[in-house]
Amino acid sequence: MSLEHAILGFLREGPMTGYDLKNVCFDESASHYWTADQSQVYRTLDRLESRKLIRAKRERQTTRPDRKVYSMTDAGTVELDAWIARTDPPPPLRDPFLIRLRFASDLPADDLLGLLRDRRGALQERLESLRVRSAEEPAEPPDRAALLHRLTLDAAVADVRAGIDWIDDSLELLEARIEQEDPTPPGGQSRLFSPTRGARGTVTDEGSAT
Amino acid sequence: MSLEHAILGFLREGPMTGYDLKNVCFDESASHYWTADQSQVYRTLDRLESRKLIRAKRERQTTRPDRKVYSMTDAGTVELDAWIARTDPPPPLRDPFLIRLRFASDLPADDLLGLLRDRRGALQERLESLRVRSAEEPAEPPDRAALLHRLTLDAAVADVRAGIDWIDDSLELLEARIEQEDPTPPGGQSRLFSPTRGARGTVTDEGSAT
DNA sequence: CGGTAATATATGTTCTGTCCTATACTTGTT
DNA sequence: AACAAGTATAGGACAGAACATATATTACCG
Structure with a gap:
């Protein structure tokens, strides 16, 4: 339909x-x-x-x-x-990644975090390509139709950003939990340099503040 | 699969x-x-x-x-x-509502805003039911599996909230645009009492701040 | 001259998901 | 006695979407 x-x-x-x-x-x-x-x-x-x-x-x-x-x-x-x-209910969230995550409890800690970081990277890429497309559009939509098109782009951006923010929160919770379960960090490797997360702002205002 | x-x-x-x-x-x-x-x-x-x-x-x-x-x-x-x-790309956004919105430029202004407000209401309901389900879960997940389940709930909540926030932003943009296109507000009806949006905080911290 | 790319349409097949209907047994309700 | 509701499984039909392949024409490139 x-x-x-x-x-x-x-x-x-x-x-x-x-x-x-x-x-x-x-x-x-x-x-x-x-x-x-x-x-x-x-x-x-x-x-x-x-x-x-x-x-x-x-x-x-x-x-x-x-x-x-x-x-x-x-x-x-x-x-x-x-x-x-017509008005019909918003489509339910339906994401295989969440199935993976839900059943990933047996994974080694690093693999589990890796799963989330990979997904974060993919979302970041998607965000970047949306940013490019957004930039191609006129900043000030000339007519109502153009404004509505712009809103659909905003929706996609908001969606991806929400995904990234959720991952960042999840990584924090998971890292805390993993540390708590196993208080002996493996050879200083995991905690000493952590390329885990950029500042939240970087995600939110698309690189201008890098 | x-x-x-x-x-x-x-x-x-x-x-x-x-x-x-x-x-x-x-x-x-x-x-x-x-x-x-x-x-x-x-x-x-x-x-x-x-x-x-x-x-x-x-x-x-x-x-x-x-x-x-x-x-x-x-x-x-x-x-x-x-x-x-396995790692595969995040599922693309795929939402009939955005098709509607994209092609709704010919709608009377009120109907257009109504479209968005209806959607906002539906998302708010969904958020509420997620809140209930979240409350049923133990606050402190006992094991890693429970934590991962909690994260999936957080993902759903984040998704719905992003949708609501996007609508609020969109309503603001649209209202501004409509006013600008037609500087004669219809009999004080549209601006004087506006049941349009709650404070942003209300959405974000689930009603406690109503 | 041959290959590739762009323009343009069409069809076969398969998979996932939804809806509907059917079957069968038990318990509780009216 | 009839009926609904809960437990339990199964299959037909179909729509939406994905994937693959086919065909025809022209243009461009090496």
Whole structure:
């Protein structure tokens, strides 16, 4: 359902081909909150067309293969507006990493901490790439649609940051607990230099304070 | 894959039936980071058994229908440990609400704000139920496994709070923008009493500061 | 001339997850 | 006696998504 309406949303802003939807809309514009496979896009377009929510116009091209330019119908606009006004519960958190963590109690202490640090690194990378994308957007959104797009980026950033902060808190709790369980640190190695965590601020205001 | 390993994880802590896995493990213990359908649990158990990662023992019961108690095999333990040590990228954010928001620019201002406020309410409810569940857990986790379980709860709480904070920021930005676009507030209704947002602290320290 | 990349669409297959229905036995309620 | 609720397992049907592969055209590069 969501993909259908995302496509309707994009098509309302202007006619487009399946190719553009995939490579421009989903890969470049919406990938931080929704992704879609190429095959999924084309099949969904077929379905939307057969339901008369969009309409296709085949275009002969001399320099490129033929393409089908889709545009909204009135029925499509109605359907989209109805869907947008709908309210349904926020999607539940669903993260394999938390399964791992939950059952990682038998891991050697270092591996356990390593698990968290790896995840932290991955989130940090994601945050950086979101920062880049954010920077590409106009600082002052020109219209309401641009502002809403900006808000979706903010949501993704907030999500990743929350993950990083949670990891930092978890690392602290775990390190304390591990020390308490085994009061003999292995050869001064674990406590003496700890590349564990940067200052919290570094995470929060994206590097400017490094 | 994840469900399989979640089941292996639970079974490592002790033999269990499909019924218990569904009603105790997934519905009560793990629901804040992973859920599973009843039919999915039983089918996954079948699959794990056929792959020799778990083993079933049929138990005749006089007072209740027969049940199959599953327990781990050595192969299952190996598989679980390997999976836990694996590192894969954090799941991308994937939220239909952000699709709605992104394409909601044509909505009347009040409806747009209503969309966000509704979502905020739903998240607040979720936060409350997490708070209740958190309170049921021992304040000081007795062992490492209990600590890890606690961390998963913290992750869920952090996730929901990030969502609420993001909404609050978004409401502020949107209200400013709407006012700027239409400098004539409709009959003093929108600005005079604004049930829009509680103090930020209220969200963060769960109601004690109401 | 051959290979790769970009443009453009389409289909087959598989997996995960959800919903629904069915079956069977026991206990407690009306 | 009928019915609901709890315990316990199972399977059909289907939607959404992921993965793989196929095909056609043109442009560019070595």
